Amino acid sequence: MEIEGIDQLITNEYRFFLQEKRSWSLTVESQDLELVAHALRVLLHARTTPDFAADYLALVDCQNADGGWSPYSADQESTVWVSAFCGLMLIRGNRLLHHERITKSVQRAIDYFLDTQKGDGRWTDPRWADLDTTSHPVSFFNVVMALNESHRHADVLRCWEHGARFIVDHQGQDGGWYDDDFHPSGIEITAHLIQDALVADLVIDNRIKGIHESCARGAAKLYEWQAQDGSWDGENVDHTMDCTRSLMVVARILNDTRAEDVIMRGLRWILIHKNPQGWGDFPGMETNLERTCDGLDTLLKYKAYQNHDSREVMKLWGYVS
Amino acid sequence: MPETWLETCPLRELPVGSRKLIKLNGIEIALFNIDGTIYAIKNRCPHRSGPLIRGFIDPAGGMKCPGIKCPMHGWRFDLRDGSSERPVQATVYPIKIEDGGVYLRLP
Numbered sequence: 001m002e003i004e005g006i007d008q009l010i011t012n013e014y015r016f017f018l019q020e021k022r023s024w025s026l027t028v029e030s031q032d033l034e035l036v037a038h039a040l041r042v043l044l045h046a047r048t049t050p051d052f053a054a055d056y057l058a059l060v061d062c063q064n065a066d067g068g069w070s071p072y073s074a075d076q077e078s079t080v081w082v083s084a085f086c087g088l089m090l091i092r093g094n095r096l097l098h099h100e101r102i103t104k105s106v107q108r109a110i111d112y113f114l115d116t117q118k119g120d121g122r123w124t125d126p127r128w129a130d131l132d133t134t135s136h137p138v139s140f141f142n143v144v145m146a147l148n149e150s151h152r153h154a155d156v157l158r159c160w161e162h163g164a165r166f167i168v169d170h171q172g173q174d175g176g177w178y179d180d181d182f183h184p185s186g187i188e189i190t191a192h193l194i195q196d197a198l199v200a201d202l203v204i205d206n207r208i209k210g211i212h213e214s215c216a217r218g219a220a221k222l223y224e225w226q227a228q229d230g231s232w233d234g235e236n237v238d239h240t241m242d243c244t245r246s247l248m249v250v251a252r253i254l255n256d257t258r259a260e261d262v263i264m265r266g267l268r269w270i271l272i273h274k275n276p277q278g279w280g281d282f283p284g285m286e287t288n289l290e291r292t293c294d295g296l297d298t299l300l301k302y303k304a305y306q307n308h309d310s311r312e313v314m315k316l317w318g319y320v321s
Numbered sequence: 322m323p324e325t326w327l328e329t330c331p332l333r334e335l336p337v338g339s340r341k342l343i344k345l346n347g348i349e350i351a352l353f354n355i356d357g358t359i360y361a362i363k364n365r366c367p368h369r370s371g372p373l374i375r376g377f378i379d380p381a382g383g384m385k386c387p388g389i390k391c392p393m394h395g396w397r398f399d400l401r402d403g404s405s406e407r408p409v410q411a412t413v414y415p416i417k418i419e420d421g422g423v424y425l426r427l428p
Contacts (some may be wrong), residue, residue, distance in 0.1 A: 034369070126408050127368060128394065182395035182404075184377075234375070236392060281393065283373055288370060 006299055009271075013296050016277045023289055026058035026124055030074040033062070038094065038293035039086035043080045045300040045316055049096045056093045059086055061107040067112030071127065080116060080125040083109065084136030091143055107151040110144060113137040114152060117159050121166030128132045129182035131170055135197040138163040142200035143318040144220050161207060167197050168214050175217030176225075187232050189226050195246035196216040198255050198317045212254065219250050223262050230269030237279050240266055241294045248305040252313045267302060270295065326417060326424035335359065336424060342374045346427060350414065353400065355387050360400035361425050363412040366391040373411070375420065409427070 017039070022028050024039035029214030035057065049056070061319040063069055068078025069086045089107035094102040117123055117137070141160035144151075172178055176186040183189040194215045201211045210291050222243050226232055233239040244266035251259030273279070281294040304313040314320045329343050329352060341352045342364060349364035351374040363371050371393030379388040379397055385402035396407045403411040415426045 151383060179395070181397070184395065188394075234392065273346070281370075282375055285372060 006303060010046075010288045010296065010299050010303070011293065013278065013299070014042075015267070017042060017289075017292060017296060020289055020292075024293075025055055026062065026073060027054050029071065030062075030293075033059075033069050033071060033073050033082050033086060034292050035293075036073070037082065037089050038290050038297075040089040042293050042300075044089065044092055049093050053097050053099070056090060056097060056102060057099065059090060059317055060101050063105055063108065066115070067110075068116075072313040078112065078195055079127060080113075081128045081133050081136050083112060084140045087113075088140045088143060088318070091140070091147060091149065095147065095321065101246065106144075106149065109140070110149070110151050110156060113140065114155050114159055117163065118182075121162035129169060129179035129189060131177055131179055132164050132182065132192055133312060134166055135193050138167065139200070142204060144199070146200070146204050146319050147321050164197060164201065164208050164211075167193055168208065168210060171214055171218070174276050175221040177218070183220075185233055187222070188236075188242050190218050190221055190243040191232075191246040193304065194222075194250050195317065199250050200255050200317065203314060203319050215250055215258070216254055219247060219254065219259065222247060223258065225305035226262055226265065230265035230267075232266070235273075237270070237273060237283070237291055238294060239280055240270060241279075241291075241298045244270065245298050245301050248301050249313050249317050249319075252310040263302075263305070267298070270298060324426055325424050326419075329361075329423045329425050332359075332418055332421050340374060341418050345425065348427070349374075350425065350428070351389070352423065353389065359416045359418065359423055360387070361414040361416050362389060362398065362400060362403065363414075366393065366396055366398075367411055368396045368407065369393055371396075374380040395396075 024035050027034055043052050062073040064076055064078045066078050068083035070077055071079060071082050090102050091106045122130050122134045123137050124130055138160060141156050144156055176190045178186040198211050199207050199215045231240045232243045232262050244263055247259045247263050271281040275287045278292035280286050281291055301316050305318050311320050327345055334353045335341050335352055335354045337354050337357055339354050343350050351362050351364045355361045362373055366373055373389050373391060376389040379390050386399050388397045388399050388419040390397045396409040398405045403413040417424045
């Protein structure tokens with residue numbers, strides 16, 4: 001795939017993303033914070049965060065008293081999944097913004113996750129599967145450690161390890177992760193867990209025994225699950241983007257060359273099923289902004305993946321500073 | 322106020338085991354024929370707007386009624402009343418079959 005063509009596509013899609021700012025920016029009105037976090041991730045990876053400092057600060061403004069965030073900015077009740085996504089965007093954004101209010105906000109988010117972990121290491125959220133939910137604070141703590149944020153460091157380390165072990169311990173015999181209610185196929189959750197929670201340990205601390213093998217088995221399951229046409233999970237655009245992106249960082253960290261062909265087939269399928277502007281949830285469906293953010297993120301990560309210095313792709317997950 | 326039933330499609334276009342996406346008054350509605358009973362549910366999942374027309378039919382299996390599971394993140398909705406174990410329920414619509422047609426009533 002020609003990188004020049006990807007560059008032009010990123011330019012066009014980023015322009016469309018900015019045209020839709022009214023739908024994702026907290027500086028305009030109250031928003032769906034899961035969408036806001038997707039949008040802030042695009043800004044991070046497009047390297048335009050400094051131009052949108054007001055959006056990051058607006059996210060600080062809607063943090064709840066307990067340190068978490070609600071699925072909708074105007075609400076008051078915190079939930080774990082979206083809180084971790086918001087906290088992650090703020091700690092990563094603040095590497096560029098260096099804003100004291102964001103620093104304090106991240107520390108309050110750390111407190112929130114330390115306070116809400118269950119006794120067996122999991123975090124729960126009624127909107128998401130427990131394994132998926134748990135992967136988010138673990139991922140947030142990965143970045144907290146990678147960026148040397150020292151707030152309650154010993155507690156973070158203990159909770160992070162407990163959460164990561166919960167995930168490793170619930171891997172299926174065949175290498176995938178499953179949740180009968182939320183993710184019976186196991187595809188999306190396996191892609192999330194290996195990229196967002198587990199593989200980072202190999203570059204940060206390598207503290208948990210068996211992580212390398214666990215990720216390798218998860219990645220092998222994703223190879224096996226890919227359809228002939230390059231998609232995953234019944235032509236699900238979201239899950240195909242998840243798998244493609246996940247394998248980019250996992251393959252680079254594990255140095256697994258088998259992923260190359262799998263990633264390229266996934267990316268080609270994603271490009272074939274793109275709408276004139278943005279992506280829908282399935283081929284032929286109307287564009288939605290969250291999927292468009294995921295599509296842009298996939299293209300931006302692919303550019304980094306093309307660089308054979310593995311640090312370039314790891315940076316886009318925040319696993320190296 | 323008289324009830325207003327809107328025609329969706331001829332019943333023959335929705336045989337047992339099939340599904341069909343329609344649009345009425347700008348609302349996307351997913352129709353399912355499960356074992357001869359027609360169900361109508363708003364197509365967009367109240368979680369992350371996943372298209373329920375692409376969802377997985379979940380047999381009653383201890384539940385009150387067959388359900389539909391969203392293809393994005395698995396939220397299950399009872400097709401009879403839209404209820405769910407998740408924090409939000411889905412919108413379902415009353416259906417009647419008359420003169421070989423499938424009719425639906427919007428709230």
